[in-house]
Amino acid sequence: MTHIDPSLADLTRAGRTLAGPGCSQCPIRHRAICATCEDSELDRLEGMKSYHTWRAGETIVMEGADLAFVGSVVSGCATLTRSMEDGRMQMVGLLMPSDFIGRNDRAVAAYEVVAATDVTFCMFRRAEFRQMMRETPHVMERMLEMSLDELDAARDWMIVLGRKTAREKVATLLANILRRVSTQGSPLHAQLPLTRDAMATYLGLTIETVSRQMTALRKDGLIDLDGRRGISCRDLSALLAEAGDDEDGQSPA
Amino acid sequence: MTHIDPSLADLTRAGRTLAGPGCSQCPIRHRAICATCEDSELDRLEGMKSYHTWRAGETIVMEGADLAFVGSVVSGCATLTRSMEDGRMQMVGLLMPSDFIGRNDRAVAAYEVVAATDVTFCMFRRAEFRQMMRETPHVMERMLEMSLDELDAARDWMIVLGRKTAREKVATLLANILRRVSTQGSPLHAQLPLTRDAMATYLGLTIETVSRQMTALRKDGLIDLDGRRGISCRDLSALLAEAGDDEDGQSPA
DNA sequence: CGCACCATTGACGTGGTTCAACCTTGGTGG
DNA sequence: CCACCAAGGTTGAACCACGTCAATGGTGCG
Numbered sequence: 001m002t003h004i005d006p007s008l009a010d011l012t013r014a015g016r017t018l019a020g021p022g023c024s025q026c027p028i029r030h031r032a033i034c035a036t037c038e039d040s041e042l043d044r045l046e047g048m049k050s051y052h053t054w055r056a057g058e059t060i061v062m063e064g065a066d067l068a069f070v071g072s073v074v075s076g077c078a079t080l081t082r083s084m085e086d087g088r089m090q091m092v093g094l095l096m097p098s099d100f101i102g103r104n105d106r107a108v109a110a111y112e113v114v115a116a117t118d119v120t121f122c123m124f125r126r127a128e129f130r131q132m133m134r135e136t137p138h139v140m141e142r143m144l145e146m147s148l149d150e151l152d153a154a155r156d157w158m159i160v161l162g163r164k165t166a167r168e169k170v171a172t173l174l175a176n177i178l179r180r181v182s183t184q185g186s187p188l189h190a191q192l193p194l195t196r197d198a199m200a201t202y203l204g205l206t207i208e209t210v211s212r213q214m215t216a217l218r219k220d221g222l223i224d225l226d227g228r229r230g231i232s233c234r235d236l237s238a239l240l241a242e243a244g245d246d247e248d249g250q251s252p253a
Numbered sequence: 254m255t256h257i258d259p260s261l262a263d264l265t266r267a268g269r270t271l272a273g274p275g276c277s278q279c280p281i282r283h284r285a286i287c288a289t290c291e292d293s294e295l296d297r298l299e300g301m302k303s304y305h306t307w308r309a310g311e312t313i314v315m316e317g318a319d320l321a322f323v324g325s326v327v328s329g330c331a332t333l334t335r336s337m338e339d340g341r342m343q344m345v346g347l348l349m350p351s352d353f354i355g356r357n358d359r360a361v362a363a364y365e366v367v368a369a370t371d372v373t374f375c376m377f378r379r380a381e382f383r384q385m386m387r388e389t390p391h392v393m394e395r396m397l398e399m400s401l402d403e404l405d406a407a408r409d410w411m412i413v414l415g416r417k418t419a420r421e422k423v424a425t426l427l428a429n430i431l432r433r434v435s436t437q438g439s440p441l442h443a444q445l446p447l448t449r450d451a452m453a454t455y456l457g458l459t460i461e462t463v464s465r466q467m468t469a470l471r472k473d474g475l476i477d478l479d480g481r482r483g484i485s486c487r488d489l490s491a492l493l494a495e496a497g498d499d500e501d502g503q504s505p506a
Numbered sequence: 507c508g509c510a511c512c513a514t515t516g517a518c519g520t521g522g523t524t525c526a527a528c529c530t531t532g533g534t535g536g
Numbered sequence: 537c538c539a540c541c542a543a544g545g546t547t548g549a550a551c552c553a554c555g556t557c558a559a560t561g562g563t564g565c566g
Contacts, residue, residue, distance in 0.1 A: 082412055085499050090415040092408035103401045110405055140393050147400045148356045152363055154407040155345035159335055161414035162343040162457025166554065196513060204415025206555055211514055228512070228563075246338050419522065449545060462522055464546055481531070481544070 022046065026122070031098035032072045036142050044132060048124045054078075054115040061113040069123040070102030076119030077193035080111040081201060091202040093154070094194075095119075096180060100146055104130040116193045161204045164244055169203040170213040171243035174223060178233055187224070189232040217242065275299065279375070284351035285325045289395050297385060301377045307331075307368040314366040322376040323355030329372030330446035333364040334454060344455040346407070347447075348372075349433060353399055357383040370446050414457045417497055422456040423466040424496035427476060431486055440477075442485040470495065 023029060023042045034045055051074065054060050060078060061067060073095045080093035080101075092111060095101060101113065104126055124132075133140045160172050182190040192199075196214075200207045217223050222239050224232045233239055240246070276282060276295045287298055304327065307313050313331060314320060326348045333346035333354075345364060348354060354366065357379055377385075386393045413425050435443040445452075449467075453460045470476050475492050477485045486492055493499075 080408075082408065084412065084416065084497055086497070088412075088416045090412040092411045105398055105401075111408070134390065134394075137387065137390055137393065140390065140397060141387070144393060144397045144400060145358055147397060147404060148358075151400060151404045151407060154404060154411070155333075155335065155364070158345045158407070158410065158414055158457075159337065159341075159343040161411055163337065163341045207513080208515085208556080209554060212554095215514075244337055244339070244341075459523060460545080461524085461547085465522090468546075 023049075026074070028072060028074055028098040028122075032122075033100050033139065033142055033146065036138050037136075041132075041136060041139070045124070048128050048132070049122050051120055051122055053118065053120045056115055056117050056119075058115045059112065060115055060119075060121075061109045061111075063109060063112045065109050067102055067107055067109045068126055070100070070104060070126055070129050071121045071123030073097050073099050073101070074120045074122050077116040078119045079114050079116050079194075079198060079202075081114065082111050089201050090204065091198065093150070094202065099150075100143070102126065104133060116198060166203075166205055166209050167213050167216065167242060168244040169205060170199070170210060171217060171222070171239055172245070173199060173203060174214075174217070174231060174233070175236060175239045175243050175245075178231070178236060178239070182233075187232045187234040188236060189230070192229045192231055195228075276302075279327070281325060281327055281351040281375075285375075286353050286392065286395055286399065289391050290389075294385075294389060294392070298377070301381050301385070302375050304373055304375055306371065306373045309368055309370050309372075311368045312365065313368055313372075313374075314362045314364075316362060316365040318362050320355055320360055320362045321379055323353070323357060323379055323382050324374045324376030326350050326352050326354075327373045327375050330369040331372050332367050332369050332447075332451060332455075334367065335364050342454050343457065344451065346403070347455065352403075353396070355379065357386065369451060419456075419458055419462050420466050420469065420495060421497040422458060423452070423463060424470060424475070424492055425498070426452060426456060427467075427470070427484060427486070428489060428492045428496050428498075431484070431489060431492070435486075440485045440487040441489060442483070444482045445484055448481075 023034065023037075023046050024039075026032075026034075029035070034042065037045065049071075063082065075097055078095040078101075079091050080095065081089050081091045083089040094116075095113075101121075102109075107126070133143060160169055164172065177192060177194075178188045178190050181193065182188040194202070196207050196210050199205075200210045203210065214223075214225065217239075218225050222233070222235070222242060224234075226232065276287065276299050277292075279285075279287075282288070287295065290298065302324075316336065328350055331348040331354075332344050333348065334342050334344045336342040347369075348366075354374075355362075360379070386396060413422055417425065430445060430447075431441050431443050434446065435441040447455070449460050449463050452458075453463045456463065467476075467478065470492075471478050475486070475488070475495060477487075479485065
């Protein structure tokens with residue numbers, strides 16, 4: 001049984017700290033919040049940052065908990081979920097490498113953050129990062145750009161939740177994952193970062209419906225399944241057609 | 254029949270331009286993008302801005318159209334919707350006074366913007382506003398803060414779309430509207446800014462289901478209806494309980 | 507090997523959609 | 537001032553996609 005870790009305020013206790021690579025070797029160097037930084041600024045970030053890792057299933061931040069850190073996913077995958085008092089849950093975001101978490105003007109988390117796979121974050125103390133952002137306009141501009149991208153992605157997901165059928169929902173999610181984490185080449189192949197349960201929470205469905213739709217997509221020859229997590233797809237555009245998106249330009253996150 | 258107006262690039266043709274009040278008398282002065290501006294900055298904005306009004310039902314921006322302006326709602330209400338090729342539509346946001354539209358790093362609209370009621374915007378040319386944001390960090394900071402609030406609101410709405418029942422959805426929307434536009438006093442009273450059709454588009458339901466749920470809420474004594482648009486509510490907390498939110502802190506937008 | 511945990515499958519019930527008819531409301535012109 | 541009409545809204549009946557409940561199957565870890 002995975003234990004529940006308290007909050008980012010207890011990072012040294014909760015997460016395992018790693019000696020990270022220098023920023024210039026960082027895999028997310030050109031996509032994350034630091035994308036537009038110059039060398040001198042990178043040095044400053046280097047001095048502020050620390051790496052922390054959680055195992056799949058561990059809670060990283062609980063809804064409403066204090067949040068002393070902000071930071072980016074370096075590797076792995078985490079989920080953002082919000083829940084109702086009676087226990088119903090909805091995933092509101094999927095954090096993949098380079099995605100940012102935390103806002104520097106609020107100390108309280110609006111969502112629960114859980115490691116979907118083993119996941120490593122590059123983190124900064126909130127106050128310190130906020131100071132840097134104020135002194136470095138293009139970092140703030142980058143932050144704004146990323147936030148607006150997230151907003152677009154969130155709104156795109158509303159179409160999925162509000163208007164798509166179960167089959168379309170599952171196809172949408174699988175296509176998105178394949179585009180973001182698959183090995184290149186044909187057929188596309190990926191390890192799903194989510195359990196069926198997490199997929200259901202993301203799609204506004206039940207686990208049974210997700211399972212049935214995946215079986216149906218497999219029987220219809222649109223995907224192949226390999227164990228619990230493996231998936232491959234020979235014709236992504238066919239899968240996208242099932243998702244209700246004709247063109248390939250749609251909802252990331 | 255309302256005619257379709259092309260895009261913000263044609264503002265002088267599409268919208269009716271008004272002589273606006275000075276910024277210091279502006280009704281949204283302390284809530285909009287300009288909330289943190291000093292007098293000198295307000296003067297600069299004053300020189301950049303122009304007011305434009307659309308009638309209820311008019312299209313303000315079409316999905317994918319060029320967007321030469323950014324700006325705030327001063328009065329009235331507009332909807333943001335995204336649609337699928339087969340015609341299914343999902344509203345992804347409701348713009349109320351002080352809400353901002355447009356991002357300064359993209360010239361293309363991701364959503365269709367339609368006037369729900371007669372609506373007036375205070376607008377700035379994109380390039381000009383961008384320049385000001387770069388030279389005025391706390392304006393960018395305000396923009397970031399507002400964007401992150403929008404993101405939180407969008408994610409809260411995902412719970413509504415993904416997990417709530419039709420009755421809860423309708424109760425949620427009505428309670429939100431009552432909180433934002435009702436006259437003070439008991440019973441609360443408001444004019445709905447949306448048609449049943451727009452409500453359905455927002456809630457991921459059909460118009461018939463919205464109508465039935467509103468009738469049901471009325472028969473259960475939770476609300477009173479007055480014509481097509483009028484609504485009043487004697488006990489907002491009872492309505493919020495129907496919405497599935499025990500406490501009153503939930504999803505704006 | 508065996509026990510959790512996760513996933514699949516089946517049978518059945520139901521909330522919301524669909525299709526269709528009818529009613530209300532407010533604006534317009536005779 | 538009233539008759540008419542179009543647009544928006546309501547109501548009803550039948551259907552079906554998805555949820556629910558329950559049993560079974562697979563898989564990987566100790």
